[in-house]
Amino acid sequence: MADQTYLHWPFFEDRHRALAAEVAEFSAGLNVDHGETDAACRALVAQLGEAGLLAHTASRDGSFDVRSLCVCRETLARHDGLADFAFAMQGLGTGAITLFGSDMQRSRWLPKTRTGKAIAAFALTEPQSGSDVANSTMTARRDGDDFILNGEKTWISNGGIADVYTLFCRTGEAPGAKGLSAFVVTPDLPGFEVVERIETIAPHPLATLRFTDCRIPAASMIGAPGEGFRIAMSVLDIFRPSVAAAALGFARRALDAALDQVTTREVQGAPLAELQMVQGHIADMAVDIDASALLVYRAAWARDNGAARVTREAAMAKLFATEQAQRVIDKAVQLFGGDGVRSGTVVETLYREIRALRIYEGASDVQKIIIARQTLAAKRGMK
Numbered sequence: 410m411a412d413q414t415y416l417h418w419p420f421f422e423d424r425h426r427a428l429a430a431e432v433a434e435f436s437a438g439l440n441v442d443h444g445e446t447d448a449a450c451r452a453l454v455a456q457l458g459e460a461g462l463l464a465h466t467a468s469r470d471g472s473f474d475v476r477s478l479c480v481c482r483e484t485l486a487r488h489d490g491l492a493d494f495a496f497a498m499q500g501l502g503t504g505a506i507t508l509f510g511s512d513m514q515r516s517r518w519l520p521k522t523r524t525g526k527a528i529a530a531f532a533l534t535e536p537q538s539g540s541d542v543a544n545s546t547m548t549a550r551r552d553g554d555d556f557i558l559n560g561e562k563t564w565i566s567n568g569g570i571a572d573v574y575t576l577f578c579r580t581g582e583a584p585g586a587k588g589l590s591a592f593v594v595t596p597d598l599p600g601f602e603v604v605e606r607i608e609t610i611a612p613h614p615l616a617t618l619r620f621t622d623c624r625i626p627a628a629s630m631i632g633a634p635g636e637g638f639r640i641a642m643s644v645l646d647i648f649r650p651s652v653a654a655a656a657l658g659f660a661r662r663a664l665d666a667a668l669d670q671v672t673t674r675e676v677q678g679a680p681l682a683e684l685q686m687v688q689g690h691i692a693d694m695a696v697d698i699d700a701s702a703l704l705v706y707r708a709a710w711a712r713d714n715g716a717a718r719v720t721r722e723a724a725m726a727k728l729f730a731t732e733q734a735q736r737v738i739d740k741a742v743q744l745f746g747g748d749g750v751r752s753g754t755v756v757e758t759l760y761r762e763i764r765a766l767r768i769y770e771g772a773s774d775v776q777k778i779i780i781a782r783q784t785l786a787a788k789r790g791m792k
Contacts, residue, residue: 411487411661415699418707420476429480430466434459436488443491446612447570453495456526461732466500467507467519473500473647473707479654483705486658492656494613496646498567501770502529504644505575505591509632514593518573519740530571532562532594532618533641538581542641543586544576547620549578554627556580556592558600558620564769568616571596575631582635582790589637592629592685599623611762643719649723650708653730656766657701659759660734662692663741666755681744682763690744694737701730721783728776729769738763 439456441449457463464516467479478500486493500507503522505515521527538544544766547560558578565574572593580590596602600623607615632640671691681687707721716722741756742749749756767773 411665414700415706417586418706421480422501425476425480429484430475431463432481432484434598435462436485436492439489439492439702441489441491442551444713446491447614448516450495450567450614453492454523454525454528456729457492457496457499458523462496463523463525466496467503467523469515470518471507471515473504473507473712475647475712476648476652476706478651479705479709479714480608482651483654483658484654487662490655490659491613491756493658494566497651498531499523499525499529500651501577501644501648502567502571502573504531504647505631505640506593508638508643510590510593511628513628514631516592522573527572528570529565530565530567530574531644532565532568532574532576534677536561536563536617540771542589542638545577545579545589546709547578549580549590549592549625550792551580551627552624553656555624556629557586558592558594558623558625561604561619562750563605563617563619564607564677565616565618566647566769567614568618570614571703574618577637577641577661580637586638587635587643590634591631591637591640592625593631594623595623596630598625598717598748609765611765612622613756644718644738645770646723647712649727649776650705651714652766652770653701653705653708653726655732656731656763657698658692659763660698660701660730660737663734663756663759664691664698664761665737667694667741667744670741672766687744690740694740697733697737701726701733704729721780724771724776724783726781727771728773731763732773733766734763 416429443449463480481492483495485496495663499522506518522529534547535547549556549558575591576592576594579588581588593633602619603616605617606620671687674681680700704726712719736762742760745756748754751757
Protein backbone atom coordinates (compact mmCIF):
# COMPACT_ATOMS: atom_id res chain seq x y z
CA MET A 410 0.00 0.00 0.00
CA ALA A 411 1.45 3.36 -1.02
CA ASP A 412 2.08 5.98 1.65
CA GLN A 413 -1.08 8.03 2.24
CA THR A 414 0.20 10.45 4.90
CA TYR A 415 0.67 13.19 2.29
CA LEU A 416 -3.12 13.54 2.12
CA HIS A 417 -2.95 15.21 5.52
CA TRP A 418 -0.72 18.00 4.24
CA PRO A 419 -2.37 21.45 4.38
CA PHE A 420 -2.90 21.47 0.60
CA PHE A 421 -5.89 19.15 1.04
CA GLU A 422 -9.41 19.31 2.39
CA ASP A 423 -11.56 16.47 3.67
CA ARG A 424 -13.22 16.15 0.26
CA HIS A 425 -9.85 15.40 -1.36
CA ARG A 426 -9.12 12.68 1.17
CA ALA A 427 -12.57 11.18 0.54
CA LEU A 428 -11.97 11.36 -3.21
CA ALA A 429 -8.63 9.57 -2.90
CA ALA A 430 -10.34 6.73 -1.04
CA GLU A 431 -13.13 6.59 -3.63
CA VAL A 432 -10.70 6.41 -6.56
CA ALA A 433 -8.57 3.81 -4.77
CA GLU A 434 -11.63 1.61 -4.24
CA PHE A 435 -12.62 1.99 -7.89
CA SER A 436 -9.08 1.25 -9.08
CA ALA A 437 -8.72 -1.85 -6.93
CA GLY A 438 -11.66 -3.38 -8.81
CA LEU A 439 -10.26 -2.74 -12.26
CA ASN A 440 -9.45 -5.63 -14.56
CA VAL A 441 -8.14 -3.98 -17.71
CA ASP A 442 -7.56 -6.08 -20.83
CA HIS A 443 -4.58 -4.37 -22.45
CA GLY A 444 -4.66 -6.63 -25.49
CA GLU A 445 -6.85 -4.27 -27.53
CA THR A 446 -6.09 -0.69 -26.62
CA ASP A 447 -9.03 1.04 -28.31
CA ALA A 448 -11.56 -1.29 -26.73
CA ALA A 449 -9.88 -1.01 -23.34
CA CYS A 450 -10.03 2.80 -23.46
CA ARG A 451 -13.67 2.83 -24.48
CA ALA A 452 -14.49 0.45 -21.63
CA LEU A 453 -12.49 2.49 -19.11
CA VAL A 454 -14.20 5.75 -20.09
CA ALA A 455 -17.57 4.06 -19.64
CA GLN A 456 -16.59 2.64 -16.24
CA LEU A 457 -15.15 5.95 -15.04
CA GLY A 458 -18.33 7.69 -16.14
CA GLU A 459 -20.58 5.17 -14.46
CA ALA A 460 -18.59 5.54 -11.22
CA GLY A 461 -19.04 9.31 -11.35
CA LEU A 462 -15.31 10.03 -11.43
CA LEU A 463 -15.41 11.85 -14.76
CA ALA A 464 -17.41 14.59 -13.07
CA HIS A 465 -14.01 15.83 -11.85
CA THR A 466 -12.74 16.34 -15.42
CA ALA A 467 -15.05 19.25 -16.28
CA SER A 468 -17.31 21.43 -14.19
CA ARG A 469 -20.68 22.81 -15.19
CA ASP A 470 -19.67 26.37 -14.31
CA GLY A 471 -16.36 26.48 -16.18
CA SER A 472 -14.09 25.99 -13.18
CA PHE A 473 -11.67 23.23 -12.20
CA ASP A 474 -10.52 21.79 -8.91
CA VAL A 475 -6.95 20.94 -9.90
CA ARG A 476 -6.23 19.15 -6.64
CA SER A 477 -9.08 16.76 -7.40
CA LEU A 478 -7.71 16.19 -10.90
CA CYS A 479 -4.29 15.42 -9.45
CA VAL A 480 -5.61 13.13 -6.72
CA CYS A 481 -7.56 11.16 -9.33
CA ARG A 482 -4.64 10.89 -11.72
CA GLU A 483 -2.10 9.94 -9.07
CA THR A 484 -4.35 7.20 -7.69
CA LEU A 485 -5.39 5.84 -11.08
CA ALA A 486 -1.80 5.85 -12.39
CA ARG A 487 -0.66 3.94 -9.32
CA HIS A 488 -3.04 1.15 -10.34
CA ASP A 489 -3.17 1.26 -14.14
CA GLY A 490 -1.59 3.65 -16.64
CA LEU A 491 -4.32 3.25 -19.24
CA ALA A 492 -7.01 4.06 -16.67
CA ASP A 493 -5.17 7.28 -15.86
CA PHE A 494 -4.94 8.09 -19.58
CA ALA A 495 -8.65 7.49 -20.15
CA PHE A 496 -9.54 9.78 -17.25
CA ALA A 497 -7.08 12.53 -18.16
CA MET A 498 -8.09 12.84 -21.80
CA GLN A 499 -11.72 13.46 -20.89
CA GLY A 500 -10.56 16.58 -19.08
CA LEU A 501 -7.80 17.72 -21.41
CA GLY A 502 -9.94 17.11 -24.49
CA THR A 503 -12.73 19.35 -23.19
CA GLY A 504 -10.66 21.77 -21.12
CA ALA A 505 -11.01 24.56 -23.68
CA ILE A 506 -14.78 24.03 -23.83
CA THR A 507 -15.03 24.07 -20.03
CA LEU A 508 -13.01 27.28 -19.67
CA PHE A 509 -13.96 29.23 -22.79
CA GLY A 510 -16.79 27.42 -24.57
CA SER A 511 -20.17 28.91 -25.35
CA ASP A 512 -23.24 27.79 -23.44
CA MET A 513 -24.23 25.73 -26.47
CA GLN A 514 -20.83 24.00 -26.66
CA ARG A 515 -20.81 23.25 -22.95
CA SER A 516 -24.37 21.96 -22.88
CA ARG A 517 -23.80 19.75 -25.91
CA TRP A 518 -20.52 18.11 -24.89
CA LEU A 519 -19.78 18.32 -21.17
CA PRO A 520 -22.76 16.22 -20.01
CA LYS A 521 -21.56 13.50 -22.38
CA THR A 522 -17.85 13.58 -21.54
CA ARG A 523 -18.54 13.88 -17.79
CA THR A 524 -20.60 10.67 -17.88
CA GLY A 525 -18.47 8.65 -20.30
CA LYS A 526 -21.00 8.87 -23.15
CA ALA A 527 -18.50 10.62 -25.45
CA ILE A 528 -14.71 10.41 -25.76
CA ALA A 529 -12.68 13.62 -26.04
CA ALA A 530 -9.36 14.58 -27.65
CA PHE A 531 -7.02 17.60 -27.66
CA ALA A 532 -5.56 18.26 -31.14
CA LEU A 533 -2.67 20.71 -30.83
CA THR A 534 0.57 19.09 -32.06
CA GLU A 535 1.58 19.23 -35.73
CA PRO A 536 4.29 17.31 -37.63
CA GLN A 537 6.61 20.32 -37.97
CA SER A 538 5.84 22.23 -34.78
CA GLY A 539 5.84 19.79 -31.85
CA SER A 540 6.08 21.82 -28.65
CA ASP A 541 6.42 25.06 -30.66
CA VAL A 542 2.70 25.75 -30.72
CA ALA A 543 3.15 29.27 -32.11
CA ASN A 544 4.62 27.71 -35.26
CA SER A 545 1.41 25.81 -36.11
CA THR A 546 0.50 25.95 -39.78
CA MET A 547 -2.87 24.21 -40.01
CA THR A 548 -5.36 26.79 -41.28
CA ALA A 549 -8.99 27.68 -40.71
CA ARG A 550 -10.13 30.03 -43.48
CA ARG A 551 -13.35 32.00 -43.03
CA ASP A 552 -15.92 31.39 -45.76
CA GLY A 553 -19.22 33.12 -45.00
CA ASP A 554 -20.81 31.45 -42.00
CA ASP A 555 -18.24 28.65 -42.04
CA PHE A 556 -14.55 27.94 -41.62
CA ILE A 557 -12.65 25.62 -43.97
CA LEU A 558 -9.93 23.53 -42.31
CA ASN A 559 -6.75 22.34 -44.04
CA GLY A 560 -3.70 20.70 -42.50
CA GLU A 561 -2.54 17.90 -40.21
CA LYS A 562 -2.34 17.15 -36.52
CA THR A 563 -0.24 14.32 -35.12
CA TRP A 564 0.44 12.47 -31.86
CA ILE A 565 -3.19 13.09 -30.98
CA SER A 566 -4.23 11.04 -27.95
CA ASN A 567 -7.61 9.34 -28.48
CA GLY A 568 -7.15 10.04 -32.18
CA GLY A 569 -9.32 7.60 -34.08
CA ILE A 570 -11.71 6.84 -31.21
CA ALA A 571 -12.76 10.33 -30.00
CA ASP A 572 -16.26 11.69 -30.52
CA VAL A 573 -15.18 15.32 -30.09
CA TYR A 574 -11.87 17.09 -30.75
CA THR A 575 -10.64 20.46 -29.54
CA LEU A 576 -8.64 21.68 -32.52
CA PHE A 577 -6.20 24.61 -32.82
CA CYS A 578 -5.69 26.27 -36.23
CA ARG A 579 -4.17 29.38 -37.74
CA THR A 580 -6.84 31.97 -38.52
CA GLY A 581 -4.29 34.69 -39.25
CA GLU A 582 -5.32 37.61 -37.05
CA ALA A 583 -1.60 38.20 -36.38
CA PRO A 584 1.74 36.41 -36.85
CA GLY A 585 2.83 33.63 -34.52
CA ALA A 586 0.92 32.82 -31.36
CA LYS A 587 -1.63 35.62 -31.79
CA GLY A 588 -2.95 34.17 -35.05
CA LEU A 589 -4.36 30.91 -33.67
CA SER A 590 -7.96 30.03 -32.81
CA ALA A 591 -9.66 27.04 -31.17
CA PHE A 592 -12.54 24.97 -32.56
CA VAL A 593 -14.79 22.06 -31.67
CA VAL A 594 -14.86 19.41 -34.41
CA THR A 595 -16.36 15.95 -34.80
CA PRO A 596 -14.94 13.03 -36.80
CA ASP A 597 -18.02 12.62 -39.02
CA LEU A 598 -17.23 15.78 -41.00
CA PRO A 599 -16.39 15.43 -44.71
CA GLY A 600 -12.69 16.09 -45.16
CA PHE A 601 -11.74 14.72 -41.70
CA GLU A 602 -9.45 11.69 -42.03
CA VAL A 603 -7.42 9.51 -39.66
CA VAL A 604 -4.34 8.84 -41.80
CA GLU A 605 -2.16 6.94 -39.30
CA ARG A 606 -2.49 5.08 -36.02
CA ILE A 607 0.74 5.46 -34.03
CA GLU A 608 2.15 2.59 -31.96
CA THR A 609 4.26 3.41 -28.90
CA ILE A 610 6.17 1.53 -26.18
CA ALA A 611 3.27 2.09 -23.75
CA PRO A 612 0.25 1.64 -26.01
CA HIS A 613 -2.67 4.04 -25.97
CA PRO A 614 -4.80 5.41 -28.83
CA LEU A 615 -2.70 7.83 -30.90
CA ALA A 616 -3.23 9.08 -34.43
CA THR A 617 -2.32 11.52 -37.15
CA LEU A 618 -5.33 13.47 -38.44
CA ARG A 619 -5.69 15.18 -41.81
CA PHE A 620 -8.20 17.88 -42.72
CA THR A 621 -8.84 18.54 -46.41
CA ASP A 622 -11.29 21.37 -47.16
CA CYS A 623 -13.18 20.35 -44.04
CA ARG A 624 -16.06 22.75 -43.53
CA ILE A 625 -17.31 23.60 -40.04
CA PRO A 626 -19.83 26.21 -38.81
CA ALA A 627 -18.37 29.45 -37.48
CA ALA A 628 -20.18 28.66 -34.22
CA SER A 629 -17.64 25.86 -33.75
CA MET A 630 -15.03 28.41 -32.66
CA ILE A 631 -14.18 28.36 -28.96
CA GLY A 632 -13.72 31.86 -27.57
CA ALA A 633 -12.74 34.72 -29.86
CA PRO A 634 -10.61 34.74 -33.04
CA GLY A 635 -6.89 34.81 -32.27
CA GLU A 636 -7.33 33.50 -28.71
CA GLY A 637 -6.29 29.94 -29.49
CA PHE A 638 -2.79 30.13 -28.03
CA ARG A 639 -4.04 31.70 -24.79
CA ILE A 640 -6.76 29.06 -24.57
CA ALA A 641 -4.30 26.21 -25.13
CA MET A 642 -1.86 27.54 -22.51
CA SER A 643 -4.67 28.05 -20.00
CA VAL A 644 -5.68 24.42 -20.42
CA LEU A 645 -2.08 23.22 -20.09
CA ASP A 646 -1.55 25.27 -16.92
CA ILE A 647 -4.32 23.15 -15.40
CA PHE A 648 -3.34 19.77 -16.78
CA ARG A 649 0.46 19.92 -16.53
CA PRO A 650 0.32 19.46 -12.74
CA SER A 651 -1.95 16.49 -13.35
CA VAL A 652 0.68 14.93 -15.66
CA ALA A 653 3.10 15.37 -12.78
CA ALA A 654 0.56 13.67 -10.50
CA ALA A 655 0.36 10.69 -12.85
CA ALA A 656 4.16 10.44 -12.78
CA LEU A 657 3.95 10.55 -8.99
CA GLY A 658 1.50 7.65 -9.05
CA PHE A 659 3.87 5.61 -11.21
CA ALA A 660 6.75 6.41 -8.85
CA ARG A 661 4.78 5.39 -5.77
CA ARG A 662 3.90 2.07 -7.40
CA ALA A 663 7.57 1.51 -8.24
CA LEU A 664 8.66 2.23 -4.67
CA ASP A 665 6.01 -0.16 -3.31
CA ALA A 666 7.23 -2.89 -5.65
CA ALA A 667 10.85 -2.20 -4.73
CA LEU A 668 10.08 -2.37 -0.99
CA ASP A 669 8.39 -5.74 -1.46
CA GLN A 670 11.39 -6.95 -3.45
CA VAL A 671 14.15 -5.86 -1.07
CA THR A 672 12.36 -7.07 2.06
CA THR A 673 11.61 -10.55 0.68
CA ARG A 674 14.53 -11.28 -1.66
CA GLU A 675 17.62 -12.62 0.13
CA VAL A 676 21.27 -12.38 -0.85
CA GLN A 677 23.84 -14.43 1.08
CA GLY A 678 21.27 -15.32 3.70
CA ALA A 679 19.95 -11.82 4.41
CA PRO A 680 17.28 -9.59 2.86
CA LEU A 681 18.46 -7.12 0.23
CA ALA A 682 17.14 -4.37 2.47
CA GLU A 683 20.03 -4.91 4.89
CA LEU A 684 22.59 -3.80 2.30
CA GLN A 685 23.60 -0.17 2.77
CA MET A 686 23.70 0.50 -0.98
CA VAL A 687 20.13 -0.76 -1.32
CA GLN A 688 19.09 1.45 1.60
CA GLY A 689 20.67 4.38 -0.23
CA HIS A 690 18.51 3.66 -3.29
CA ILE A 691 15.37 3.44 -1.15
CA ALA A 692 16.20 6.73 0.55
CA ASP A 693 16.72 8.48 -2.80
CA MET A 694 13.41 7.13 -4.09
CA ALA A 695 11.50 8.27 -1.01
CA VAL A 696 13.00 11.78 -1.15
CA ASP A 697 12.29 12.12 -4.89
CA ILE A 698 8.67 11.10 -4.35
CA ASP A 699 8.02 13.47 -1.47
CA ALA A 700 9.72 16.39 -3.22
CA SER A 701 7.66 15.70 -6.34
CA ALA A 702 4.45 15.54 -4.33
CA LEU A 703 5.19 18.90 -2.73
CA LEU A 704 5.67 20.55 -6.13
CA VAL A 705 2.62 18.86 -7.64
CA TYR A 706 0.21 19.85 -4.91
CA ARG A 707 1.70 23.31 -4.48
CA ALA A 708 0.95 23.98 -8.15
CA ALA A 709 -2.56 22.52 -7.85
CA TRP A 710 -3.28 24.44 -4.64
CA ALA A 711 -2.02 27.68 -6.20
CA ARG A 712 -4.32 27.29 -9.22
CA ASP A 713 -7.31 26.39 -7.05
CA ASN A 714 -6.75 29.41 -4.84
CA GLY A 715 -6.46 31.95 -7.63
CA ALA A 716 -2.73 32.63 -7.40
CA ALA A 717 -1.50 35.40 -9.68
CA ARG A 718 1.16 33.12 -11.13
CA VAL A 719 0.62 29.43 -11.93
CA THR A 720 2.48 28.77 -15.20
CA ARG A 721 5.90 28.62 -13.51
CA GLU A 722 4.61 26.40 -10.71
CA ALA A 723 2.87 24.06 -13.17
CA ALA A 724 6.02 23.79 -15.28
CA MET A 725 8.18 23.07 -12.22
CA ALA A 726 5.84 20.33 -11.09
CA LYS A 727 5.68 18.75 -14.53
CA LEU A 728 9.45 18.91 -15.06
CA PHE A 729 10.55 17.66 -11.66
CA ALA A 730 7.94 14.96 -11.05
CA THR A 731 8.30 13.32 -14.45
CA GLU A 732 12.11 13.39 -14.39
CA GLN A 733 12.30 12.08 -10.83
CA ALA A 734 9.71 9.39 -11.51
CA GLN A 735 11.96 8.13 -14.31
CA ARG A 736 14.82 7.92 -11.78
CA VAL A 737 12.68 6.18 -9.17
CA ILE A 738 11.43 3.59 -11.64
CA ASP A 739 14.93 3.00 -13.01
CA LYS A 740 16.15 2.29 -9.47
CA ALA A 741 13.27 -0.13 -8.97
CA VAL A 742 14.22 -1.99 -12.14
CA GLN A 743 17.81 -2.19 -10.87
CA LEU A 744 16.71 -3.57 -7.53
CA PHE A 745 14.70 -6.29 -9.30
CA GLY A 746 17.76 -7.42 -11.26
CA GLY A 747 16.92 -9.63 -14.22
CA ASP A 748 13.24 -9.73 -13.29
CA GLY A 749 13.16 -5.95 -13.69
CA VAL A 750 13.39 -6.27 -17.46
CA ARG A 751 11.11 -9.29 -17.79
CA SER A 752 8.23 -8.30 -20.08
CA GLY A 753 4.97 -7.75 -18.25
CA THR A 754 6.33 -7.28 -14.74
CA VAL A 755 5.17 -4.24 -12.78
CA VAL A 756 8.47 -2.36 -12.93
CA GLU A 757 9.05 -3.16 -16.62
CA THR A 758 5.59 -1.83 -17.44
CA LEU A 759 6.22 1.31 -15.41
CA TYR A 760 9.57 1.79 -17.15
CA ARG A 761 7.78 1.96 -20.50
CA GLU A 762 4.87 4.06 -19.27
CA ILE A 763 6.85 6.83 -17.59
CA ARG A 764 8.96 7.77 -20.60
CA ALA A 765 6.22 9.53 -22.57
CA LEU A 766 5.31 11.78 -19.64
CA ARG A 767 8.65 13.57 -20.02
CA ILE A 768 7.60 14.55 -23.56
CA TYR A 769 3.88 15.19 -23.92
CA GLU A 770 2.16 18.43 -22.87
CA GLY A 771 5.54 20.14 -23.23
CA ALA A 772 8.81 18.21 -23.08
CA SER A 773 11.12 18.64 -20.10
CA ASP A 774 13.34 20.98 -22.11
CA VAL A 775 10.34 23.20 -22.86
CA GLN A 776 9.44 23.31 -19.18
CA LYS A 777 12.95 24.53 -18.41
CA ILE A 778 12.53 27.36 -20.93
CA ILE A 779 9.19 28.34 -19.35
CA ILE A 780 10.66 28.30 -15.84
CA ALA A 781 13.73 30.30 -16.86
CA ARG A 782 11.75 32.93 -18.76
CA GLN A 783 9.30 33.44 -15.92
CA THR A 784 12.09 33.59 -13.35
CA LEU A 785 13.98 36.16 -15.42
CA ALA A 786 10.81 38.17 -16.00
CA ALA A 787 10.19 38.28 -12.25
CA LYS A 788 13.74 39.52 -11.69
CA ARG A 789 13.29 42.28 -14.28
CA GLY A 790 9.98 43.26 -12.72
CA MET A 791 11.72 43.86 -9.38
CA LYS A 792 14.08 46.47 -10.85
